[in-house]
Amino acid sequence: MKILLIEDEKELSSAIQSYLTKGNYLCETALTYQSGMEKIDLYQYDCVIVDITLPDGNGLNIIRELKEEHIETGIIIISAKNSLDDKIVGLDIGADDYLTKPFHLSELNARIKSIIRRRNFGGTNEIVLNEIRIIPEQMQVFINDKETILTKKEFDLLMFFLSNKNRVLTKESIAEHLWGEEIDMADSYDFIYTHIKNLRKKMLENEGHDYIQTIYGMGYKFLTT
Amino acid sequence: MNLLTRSSINYIFFSVVAFIIGGIIFFHVVKTVFYRQIDETLKTEKLLIEQQIDFSDTLPDFRQVFSHMIEVTVFNSPKKKFEFIKDTALYDKSLDQLLPVRQLICENTSIQDQGYIISISKPLAETKQMIRTIVGALVLLFISLTGLLIFVNYFISKSIWVPFNKTLENLRNFNISKDASLTLTETKITEFRQLNRTLDRMAKKMQRDYINLKEFNENASHEIQTPLAIIKSKLELLIQGEELNEEQMGMINSVYEATTRMSKLNQGLLLISKIDNNQFHLTEQVNLLKIMEKTLEHFEEIISLKKIRIIHHYHAPACPQMNPALAEILVSNLVSNAIRHNIEEGEIRITMDANGFEIANTGHPVTIPPEELFRRFRKSDRTTDSVGLGLAIVKKIVQLYQFDIQYEVKENFHRLKLNIPRGE
Numbered sequence: 310m311k312i313l314l315i316e317d318e319k320e321l322s323s324a325i326q327s328y329l330t331k332g333n334y335l336c337e338t339a340l341t342y343q344s345g346m347e348k349i350d351l352y353q354y355d356c357v358i359v360d361i362t363l364p365d366g367n368g369l370n371i372i373r374e375l376k377e378e379h380i381e382t383g384i385i386i387i388s389a390k391n392s393l394d395d396k397i398v399g400l401d402i403g404a405d406d407y408l409t410k411p412f413h414l415s416e417l418n419a420r421i422k423s424i425i426r427r428r429n430f431g432g433t434n435e436i437v438l439n440e441i442r443i444i445p446e447q448m449q450v451f452i453n454d455k456e457t458i459l460t461k462k463e464f465d466l467l468m469f470f471l472s473n474k475n476r477v478l479t480k481e482s483i484a485e486h487l488w489g490e491e492i493d494m495a496d497s498y499d500f501i502y503t504h505i506k507n508l509r510k511k512m513l514e515n516e517g518h519d520y521i522q523t524i525y526g527m528g529y530k531f532l533t534t
Numbered sequence: 535m536n537l538l539t540r541s542s543i544n545y546i547f548f549s550v551v552a553f554i555i556g557g558i559i560f561f562h563v564v565k566t567v568f569y570r571q572i573d574e575t576l577k578t579e580k581l582l583i584e585q586q587i588d589f590s591d592t593l594p595d596f597r598q599v600f601s602h603m604i605e606v607t608v609f610n611s612p613k614k615k616f617e618f619i620k621d622t623a624l625y626d627k628s629l630d631q632l633l634p635v636r637q638l639i640c641e642n643t644s645i646q647d648q649g650y651i652i653s654i655s656k657p658l659a660e661t662k663q664m665i666r667t668i669v670g671a672l673v674l675l676f677i678s679l680t681g682l683l684i685f686v687n688y689f690i691s692k693s694i695w696v697p698f699n700k701t702l703e704n705l706r707n708f709n710i711s712k713d714a715s716l717t718l719t720e721t722k723i724t725e726f727r728q729l730n731r732t733l734d735r736m737a738k739k740m741q742r743d744y745i746n747l748k749e750f751n752e753n754a755s756h757e758i759q760t761p762l763a764i765i766k767s768k769l770e771l772l773i774q775g776e777e778l779n780e781e782q783m784g785m786i787n788s789v790y791e792a793t794t795r796m797s798k799l800n801q802g803l804l805l806i807s808k809i810d811n812n813q814f815h816l817t818e819q820v821n822l823l824k825i826m827e828k829t830l831e832h833f834e835e836i837i838s839l840k841k842i843r844i845i846h847h848y849h850a851p852a853c854p855q856m857n858p859a860l861a862e863i864l865v866s867n868l869v870s871n872a873i874r875h876n877i878e879e880g881e882i883r884i885t886m887d888a889n890g891f892e893i894a895n896t897g898h899p900v901t902i903p904p905e906e907l908f909r910r911f912r913k914s915d916r917t918t919d920s921v922g923l924g925l926a927i928v929k930k931i932v933q934l935y936q937f938d939i940q941y942e943v944k945e946n947f948h949r950l951k952l953n954i955p956r957g958e
Contacts, residue, residue, distance in 0.1 A: 318760050324767035331774070389759035394813075411763035411797045414770045462835050477773045479787075481794045488832070500836050525780060527773060527787045 310425060311352070312336045315345035315359045315371060316387065321410075325358070328414040329421070332473075342366030349375055349382075355428070356383040356421050361399065362390060369399060376403040383424035387412065413482035419472035436471060438533065440517050443471070452515040462487055463508045466501075470521070470531035479528040505529060538691055542684055549680045557676075561669055568661050569636070573619050576638035576654050579604070580617075583652055587644050603635070603655040613641040613649030624655055634658040697721035701730055708737060710744050748810055755804040762797045769793065802923035805863070806910075809930045814857040823851035823886055825865045832866075833873055841879040849887040854954045856935050864931045867924045868893050868950055875948065883947075889956060890937070894949040904941040904948075 312334050316322040322338045329336040337354075339345035342363040349357065349371065357375060361368030368386065375382055384404040388395060396407045405424045408417060426434055426445065436443040442451040448464050450457045459467065469486050470478070480498045487501070509521055522530045535543075583606065586594050593606050603624065617640040623632040635655040643649050700719050708716045716737035718730040769790045773783070808814065830837070830844065837844060854861075872882050872895035880896035900907070908929040911922045925941075932939045938953040 318764065320764045321760065321767055324764065324771055327771055328767070328774075389756055389763070409801075410759045411766045411793075414767050460835070479770070479773070479790060481790070482770075500839050503839055504835065524773075524783065526784055527790075 310334045310356075311354045312421065313339065313345070313348055313352075313354045313357045315339045315342070315348075315357065315363070315368065317341065317360060317363050325414060325417065328418065331476075332418060334421075342368070342371065345371055346374065349378065353379060354382050355425055356385065358385045358387060358417070358421070361386055361388050361395060369395075369402065372399065372402055372404050381428060383421070383428050385417070385420055385424065387417070413479070413485065415469070415473045415476060415478050415482045416486055418476075419469050419486065422472040423468075438471060438474075441471075441512075443467070452512055452517040455515045457511050457515055459508070459511060462504055463511070466504055466508055470529075474531050474533050477524050477528055477530050481528075483528065537695060538688060541691055542688055545684055545687060546680075549683075553676055553680070557669070557673065560672065561665070564665050564668055568665060572636050572656055572658075572661065573638070576619060576636065576656060579654050580638055580640050580652055583654075584640075584642065587650065591644070591646055591648075603653075605651075605653045607651045607653075609649035609651075611649050612643035612647055613651065615642050617641070621658070622655075634662065636661075694723070697723060697726045698729075701726065701733065705733065710737075710740055715741065748807060751803065751807040752811060755800050755807060758800050759797070759804075762793060762800065765793050766790070766797065799923065802927060805927055806923070806930050809860070809927075809934055812934075814860050814934075817855050817857055819853050819855055820858050820861040821851050821853050822861060822865060822891060823848055825861055826869070826884065826886065826891070829862070829866050829869045833869060836873055837882075840873065840876060842873065842876055843879075843881045844884065845881065846884040847886070849885070852886055852888055852890050852954055854935065854937070856931075860931050860934070864928055864952075867928050868952075871924050871928075872948070872950075890952045890954045892949060892951040894947050896946060897948050899946065900943055900948070904943055907941060908939075 310333070312329060314322055314325055314329075314336060316325065316338065317340055319340060322340065326336045326338050337348065337352075339348050342365045345359065345363070345368075346366075357371070359368045359371050368388075372384055372386070375384060385406045385408060386396075386399045386404045387408045387410060389410040399407055405427075406420050408420065426436075434445070436445065440453045442454070443449070445468065448459075448461070450459055450464065450467065465487055466483065469483065480501055483501050484498060487504075505521055509519060513519060520531050520533060522532045524530055583594055583604070586592060587606075617638070619636065619638045622635055622637050624635050624637075625631075626633045635657050637653060637655045640652045641649070642652075697719060704716060704718055708714075716734060718734055721727055721730065769786060772778075773786055773790070778786070869882075872893050875897045876882065876895050877897060882896075883892075883894040885892045908925050910926040928939065931937075932952070936955065938955070940949075940951045940953075942949050942951075
């Protein structure tokens, strides 16, 4: 999987690159509009992450260019400007997703996963992990081939974990993933615990593994190794 | 009381006072003049009688003197010489009543050493009638004159204050957060022109400062986002490390939480300044009932985990013209507020009709006046981990669309009532 990250902030760029590289992506970076344009002209990427406020050009043009040259590439906009207009325009000209800075790396990772999945398999894919089999489009989960009924939030939670296997997921990132980033609900951390407890219980009921590890005070980790 | 009423009342008051005093003086002057004239007549007649007595020792023929009552009493012994004029009343047999008269009584001794008393009475009825008529006519004249003056004054004042009232009206319509500048109509009156010029200068300065402040707020919030993003992502990388011990993890966690809080805060402020900067121009008719249902579904788990009971009465959907994103934020903030400040096994009551909705929730008593909670960073001290911008954002949205929101606490029920004025 090849990803191009066009982001002018060097430190942020290196952090994202490092996180994605650990997830077995090949992540290239471009720090300017110019170099970003050059790279998309030369190479083929599965997904391009683009900051639309670049010092030497508007990221929206990169999206337009991408849409003309490589229609199959997934595009995620990241922007410090949480502007509705930019979001509408961006999604309108063909971006798949929009994230506002500051975001959780795990969230970005989950979004990339979701886009690549949708693009590569045309929506009929399955995710299989040991005894777990998921059909994302139908929101169906099978454990040891037995269907396990999950609530929407439990399903989202499981998907989020699977997108970020073996990573520490903070409570905050889980809360924002489940309830959206506008939600200013500190209490939600307590509810994550309940959701995780329920998810764990449902998986164990069907003789599944207990993958979810609690990282004290910090969050949770979906351990597959 | 407006300026015109005030000036008219003052005018009337002073006119009446002046009239009363003037009237009294006038009455006395007229009376004095008339009395003097009567007295002159009486004296002349007395003189005539005396002359005739002295000259021919006879009394004049009084039959020719109409409406005078003259009595001359003659004594053989001499009399002291004195004379006075007084007001008195005489009994009239034909009319069977007392008639007011002016009476001259004079005692004297004639050349023939005969004493006599002359008493001449002149009825005052006619004179009094005349005085009354004159004063009456004058009062009438005065009243109509005053009335006319007040009337004229009213209209003159009214036209003089027109530019002032216009300025006032313009000021009232002036809104610093709107782009339109203060437009004041030209006037020829120097004072008003100065007033307008000063106001204009002040408004321009205010507007400039306001815009600068808004821009600063928005730019600062934007600029903070990137460093926050760096901190956050580096921390997220850091916690992936295997070799961290619990203490280090705890410290990182604190930093991470603080960063998250700060970025939430920043996002809230950014949203407020965006509403201030009117960046949500897109408006359409939104169905708040649908948004309400969606929001409740969104918080479903949290509601059931907190064992909160939702009771709703939807009479009709409220469908105001507003930005759909802001509508969602508005409803979501109010609902999450009602959940967050609720108690275990509490209750949320939602009623909605075409004019708005009310969300009432059980909760702890608030320590500060409810209206204060709409201000930024004001929160009742319990949940310190919320950033305290939720209701401030709600208030901003409400102000933007000129809705009305009220917060009251009654019997441990917190009620937030949103009113949407109709007929827009």
